[in-house]
Amino acid sequence: MESRKLAALLSSLVSQLLLLILLLFPPNSNSSDSHFNNAFPLIHHFLFSQQIAASLSLPTRKRKRVDPEPDQGPQPPSPSPESGLVARSPDSFRSCFRMTASTFEWLSGLLEPLLECRDPAELFPLNLSAGVRLGIGLFRLANGSDYAEISKRFRVSVSVARFCVKQLCRVLCTNFRFWIAFPNSNDELESVSRGFENLSGLPNCGGAIDCARFSVVNSETSREDCIAAQIVVDSSCRILSIVAGFRGHKSNSRILRSTTLYKDIEEGKLLNSSSSSTIIEIKSVAINQYLIGDSEYPFLPWLMIPFAESLPGSCEENFNAAHNLMRISALRTIASLKSWGVLSQPIKEEVKMAVAYIGACSILHNSLLMREDFSALSGGFEDYQFQHQNSNKIRDYKLEEDDSVKTKALIIRSALATRAKKSHNSNS
Ligand SMILES: *[C@@H]1O[C@H](CO)[C@@H](O)[C@H](O)[C@H]1NC(C)=O
Ligand SMILES: *[C@@H]1O[C@H](CO)[C@@H](O)[C@H](O)[C@H]1NC(C)=O
Ligand SMILES: *[C@@H]1O[C@H](CO)[C@@H](O)[C@H](O)[C@H]1NC(C)=O
Ligand SMILES: *[C@@H]1O[C@H](CO)[C@@H](O)[C@H](O)[C@H]1NC(C)=O
16 A cells, blocks of 8 residues: 555656656746636536536436536535445536546646647647646547537537547656556565455456457448457556557457567566565465466466366366456456446547547546546456456467466466455455
8 A cells, every 4th residue: 555655656757757747847838827817716617607517417408408417517515325435426517527526627737738738730729728628528428429419518519529539648648658557566566466365365366357349330431349458457446558559350359469568577577576585385386476367368387277177166166256356456447437428339430549538438447446446447356257257258369378387387286276256255
């Protein structure tokens, strides 16, 4: 937990540094000087502006009838029955942007100088506050409605809407990609593995790996493609690594082997705790850090997959139950990503833009978790009791490991299995 806090602190320091640099050297000084001084009033204006609040919540096409609820701004705090984690009742920011009003305000402050620079000449002067720019971009990501609809809601032209969305994705994917980082210090790795051990009893797990697949439709040819994103997450659904843009028909195993994550782990640059005290011995078997994945993945000393068969009450059955429990964080993360409106339906953009959406939503996912804003996190453990049973998807040819690697993996898994919590505990 200590290192998580430190990482969060560092992230915020880095972004503050970035902001400082931009404040000192505004990239576009003639258009941005007054914005910096007026940052708060502008955001405040946006948050409580009757006109914009109304345009956000108006049902499609009915421009004249103003819903009275958004005029009062965000709802007052009230305890939520379904979860102790969320203290505020659902408000208009949650339904429009998948985040609380305070996260929106925070993000708006953070991104402001970046969103307002480099307006394209043909749209200049854009004359939109950072809050509105962010609102347009987030609404596209969160709700998934098309540009014609967004243009109507926010009363901007389609090309301005398109620009704001692109700009938000660009800023998130370039300036804030450090919100997704694979832990590299022993402290961080330990805190990740403690989280998993808490759940399952299995020590030293460094992450759960899986692939999410999204459909992309070319608007001219109507051709439908599938693209895949490989993610590794910790037990709290924080994304530690994401690589997106693979052809979706490839198996998880082939995707993994084509990533630098695979190369880095094989070369001992990641998940390598052998030089430190974090290495664990069970029944005199040395257990280095490892990932867990479903049986589509190759079975390696650093990648544990479930036992193909297990007898009731055996260690193997306990291991499989513990394994399933740990994998839920990956399934839950994928479900959360897919609940962003723009990723929940076939993406009608070029593949490049679709990949930018996946990146932007992942970065937002992590930044929301960092702020303990759980608005965009989908349901908890209860929802996954059945899903893991039939998660075996496409199986293509198995790339066989050489025997010594497989033997090593088998020995590690058998040793780990003796530590798994009894499977009947896993339902609670
Ligand atoms: C920009 O916005 C300000 C304040 O809302 C307004 O006074 C001004 O006329 C606008 N300029 C343009 C070019 O639209
Ligand atoms: C997008 O907004 C429309 C209109 O407010 C709403 O009906 C729809 O459910 C929203 N979609 C998502 C995915 O939030
Ligand atoms: C593990 O569980 C304990 C008690 O449930 C909790 O206090 C602790 O913060 C957890 N540790 C991690 C790393 O999640
Ligand atoms: C782990 O790193 C050390 C040096 O830090 C290196 O000597 C060792 O070979 C690496 N382990 C693996 C499994 O690659």
